[in-house]
Amino acid sequence: MLWGGGYLLLRRVFEGLAGLLTGQPHEVSAVFFAAVISVSAFWACHQILAQRVDRLLFRSRVSTATLLEEMTQKLTSAIHLEQLAKLLAEDIPALLGASWGGLMVLCEAETCLEMLGEEAFDIPLGEVLAYWQEHGSESIPRSLLQSWVTPQTLAMMEARDVEFIVPLQVGDQIVGLWGLGPREGRRSYTSTDLQLVRALAHQSALAVQNARLVRSMESHQAQLEEEVQRHTEAMTADRNRLNAILQNMADALLVTDAHGQIRLTNPAFENLVRHAARNLLGHNVSEVLPLPELAEAVRLAIKAPGVLHATTMTMLDPALNATRDVVLTERILRASVTAIHDGSAVICVLRDITHEVEVDRMKSEFISAVSHELRTPLTSILGFAKLTLRTFERTIAPVLADDMQRASQRVRRNLDIMVMEGERLTNLINDVLDIAALDAGTLEWNDQLCEVPHLVERVVQQYRNAVAEKGLTLTLDMAPSLPLLRADPERLQQVLGNLLSNAIKFTEQGEVTVRSWFVPAGDTFHDYVILEGGAIALAVIDTGPGIAASEIPLLFQRFSQGGDTLLDKPRGTGLGLAICHEIILHYGGDIWVTSEEGHGATFEFVLPVASMGSAAPVIIQVSPDEPAQSDLETLPFVLMTYNDPTVQDLLNRELAQRQTYRLIVSAFGADVVEQARLQSPAVILLDTAMTQPPGLEVLRALQADPQTASIPVITLSQSEERAQCRAAGAGVCLLKPVDCTTLHHAIVRLLTS
Numbered sequence: 001m002l003w004g005g006g007y008l009l010l011r012r013v014f015e016g017l018a019g020l021l022t023g024q025p026h027e028v029s030a031v032f033f034a035a036v037i038s039v040s041a042f043w044a045c046h047q048i049l050a051q052r053v054d055r056l057l058f059r060s061r062v063s064t065a066t067l068l069e070e071m072t073q074k075l076t077s078a079i080h081l082e083q084l085a086k087l088l089a090e091d092i093p094a095l096l097g098a099s100w101g102g103l104m105v106l107c108e109a110e111t112c113l114e115m116l117g118e119e120a121f122d123i124p125l126g127e128v129l130a131y132w133q134e135h136g137s138e139s140i141p142r143s144l145l146q147s148w149v150t151p152q153t154l155a156m157m158e159a160r161d162v163e164f165i166v167p168l169q170v171g172d173q174i175v176g177l178w179g180l181g182p183r184e185g186r187r188s189y190t191s192t193d194l195q196l197v198r199a200l201a202h203q204s205a206l207a208v209q210n211a212r213l214v215r216s217m218e219s220h221q222a223q224l225e226e227e228v229q230r231h232t233e234a235m236t237a238d239r240n241r242l243n244a245i246l247q248n249m250a251d252a253l254l255v256t257d258a259h260g261q262i263r264l265t266n267p268a269f270e271n272l273v274r275h276a277a278r279n280l281l282g283h284n285v286s287e288v289l290p291l292p293e294l295a296e297a298v299r300l301a302i303k304a305p306g307v308l309h310a311t312t313m314t315m316l317d318p319a320l321n322a323t324r325d326v327v328l329t330e331r332i333l334r335a336s337v338t339a340i341h342d343g344s345a346v347i348c349v350l351r352d353i354t355h356e357v358e359v360d361r362m363k364s365e366f367i368s369a370v371s372h373e374l375r376t377p378l379t380s381i382l383g384f385a386k387l388t389l390r391t392f393e394r395t396i397a398p399v400l401a402d403d404m405q406r407a408s409q410r411v412r413r414n415l416d417i418m419v420m421e422g423e424r425l426t427n428l429i430n431d432v433l434d435i436a437a438l439d440a441g442t443l444e445w446n447d448q449l450c451e452v453p454h455l456v457e458r459v460v461q462q463y464r465n466a467v468a469e470k471g472l473t474l475t476l477d478m479a480p481s482l483p484l485l486r487a488d489p490e491r492l493q494q495v496l497g498n499l500l501s502n503a504i505k506f507t508e509q510g511e512v513t514v515r516s517w518f519v520p521a522g523d524t525f526h527d528y529v530i531l532e533g534g535a536i537a538l539a540v541i542d543t544g545p546g547i548a549a550s551e552i553p554l555l556f557q558r559f560s561q562g563g564d565t566l567l568d569k570p571r572g573t574g575l576g577l578a579i580c581h582e583i584i585l586h587y588g589g590d591i592w593v594t595s596e597e598g599h600g601a602t603f604e605f606v607l608p609v610a611s612m613g614s615a616a617p618v619i620i621q622v623s624p625d626e627p628a629q630s631d632l633e634t635l636p637f638v639l640m641t642y643n644d645p646t647v648q649d650l651l652n653r654e655l656a657q658r659q660t661y662r663l664i665v666s667a668f669g670a671d672v673v674e675q676a677r678l679q680s681p682a683v684i685l686l687d688t689a690m691t692q693p694p695g696l697e698v699l700r701a702l703q704a705d706p707q708t709a710s711i712p713v714i715t716l717s718q719s720e721e722r723a724q725c726r727a728a729g730a731g732v733c734l735l736k737p738v739d740c741t742t743l744h745h746a747i748v749r750l751l752t753s
Contacts, residue, residue, distance in 0.1 A: 072203050098182070100161075161182065274318075314331065546597040651738075664681065676702060
């Protein structure tokens with residue numbers, strides 16, 4: 001109508017203008033110009049007119065189903081809350097002609113509803129639930145207010161200019177609120193609008209729930225990425241730190257897989273084996289390294305994961321000598337090999353201990369040399385002290401006047417102290433030599449079948465005087481019949497003597513008991529399981545002050561001494577019990593101590609018995625009966641040579657007083673062989689420390705000569721030479737420093753055998 005009226009108006013105007021200008025009406029021209037102008041105006045304003053018509057004729061021109069389908073697709077494709085906020089707060093309100101729209105969603109803590117967009121505020125969830133807890137998910141239009149709507153809700157809608165509000169609910173949970181402002185021109189929402197909004201609310205609720213899940217997943221993903229980043233940085237730092245440690249550690253490191261293939265080395269290992277990592281990685285240990293002991297240790301570690309395998313090996317290493325020639329030097333390596341618990345890798349740590357072994361060897365040799373050098377003057381001091389004491393008691397003390405008896409007692413006491421301290425020093429030196437020999441593996445073991453009661457009796461006999469002096473009671477509790485032990489009788493006596501000496505030393509009153517018994521096979525002694533054949537247990541029990549619980553674990557360690565060394569004067573080196581422990585372990589036994597402060601101590605050890613056979617026990621017995629000879633011309637003579645003139649003079653004096661045999665002294669080894677041929681002595685006493693010629697060569701010469709081969713020889717030697725002396729044909733091998741009484745008894749036994 002508007003365009004029709006405009007057209008007619010323009011036509012009349014053009015007709016009037018034509019009439020004024022020409023005096024005649026031009027109807028055709030007026031129609032043409034009016035039509036052109038009307039069409040042009042319509043074309044320029046048709047979009048605005050179309051929008052106006054859309055707003056006026058929306059319900060009749062646009063299908064609700066089509067709009068619902070279009071919006072549903074957009075809601076379904078929106079996975080982020082920002083997209084939903086744009087749809088529900090901008091796009092859909094624009095289609096409905098609403099002035100604005102708003103979306104509130106459930107917060108992550110699910111305690112309130114928070115507004116999306118620039119106008120940020122939140123509403124406690126409890127208040128929101130109260131609106132719809134009795135009316136389901138019914139919407140609230142302000143123009144059609146329901147009776148159940150509270151004044152607070154109405155006040156909130158008016159304050160924020162909310163015309164229409166609908167809850168977004170999934171099941172029983174409200175996940176958000178969708179609100180619309182008033183329509184333009186303050187037109188009210190029709191029933192069709194309300195139906196469309198309610199239809200979109202269900203899809204919007206699902207979209208909000210999905211978007212919340214996506215936001216939660218993204219938040220967790222961000223946290224996970226942050227955690228992964230943090231752990232990655234920590235692992236990178238640890239890896240760099242571990243790599244720095246491996247690259248700079250002094251010990252050589254080798255890592256293999258479960259098949260023995262080399263997977264990792266460090267520079268120290270490459271320097272040790274003189275191979276680059278590129279030549280080692282991927283190869284088996286046995287293929288590229290000339291170390292069969294290491295390959296075997298790796299194999300054992302793979303079979304027993306978690307168990308540490310230690311081995312010592314030697315490796316030939318090329319080096320330049322002073323003349324720039326290549327020579328092979330031997331290097332000693334110590335390897336510690338273990339597989340991780342899942343068996344996927346084997347870790348080998350190698351250390352070049354060549355220098356340590358050499359230093360240890362030099363230390364042992366130094367200790368041995370010093371100890372041996374101390375033995376010779378100590379033997380003279382101790383021997384002459386005993387000789388002086390006996391001479392004083394036999395010849396001087398009886399003829400002294402009464403007023404000289406006090407001085408006589410003082411001299412006797414001084415000589416007793418000299419003998420006692422000399423014997424203690426001898427024991428200390430012997431302990432040091434024994435521990436050095438144990439470390440070097442050179443300690444000699446003269447194993448034979450032994451009778452335990454006889455060994456115990458011999459040891460007890462040595463300490464009866466010490467027990468009597470302290471007023472103690474010494475009790476023997478021996479089983480009536482015990483099987484034989486295969487062991488070195490001297491070493492067993494050393495163990496028993498050490499335990500008994502300690503018990504007497506630390507017991508001031510009461511008694512000391514030595515007990516032995518048989519433990520049958522299958523029984524458990526402490527934590528030691530008795531194997532087939534049974535075992536013999538021995539115990540030394542005292543009534544002394546006992547041992548503190550904190551000191552018990554340290555007793556069998558080297559240089560460890562009980563008591564307060566600041567208050568109690570230590571007597572000894574603390575090696576005695578350590579040597580006892582080593583001797584017992586050597587024979588497959590074990591040793592324990594049980595004690596309580598104030599109630600004495602009990603030392604017990606157990607040794608497996610020897611397999612029973614027809615062999616008779618070899619026992620060195622000291623017979624008190626000596627051949628009675630009154631005519632000195634008829635006495636057998638002993639040919640003796642000793643490296644040290646002082647000790648030789650001492651032995652000559654001591655043995656000559658026995659009047660059981662004649663003693664002929666030879667200063668040089670060559671004289672021994674010649675005199676033995678000429679005089680055929682009953683026994684030859686030979687010091688193996690002679691150098692011109694060496695004592696062992698003299699012994700071999702005596703055994704090789706038919707005239708002297710049948711003469712028994714007693715050798716005086718160091719511990720490490722006893723095996724060589726026996727192999728060369730010695731009848732009796734005694735250790736230096738020699739005790740005159742022991743030497744005399746050995747001579748007598750050979751003379752009477």
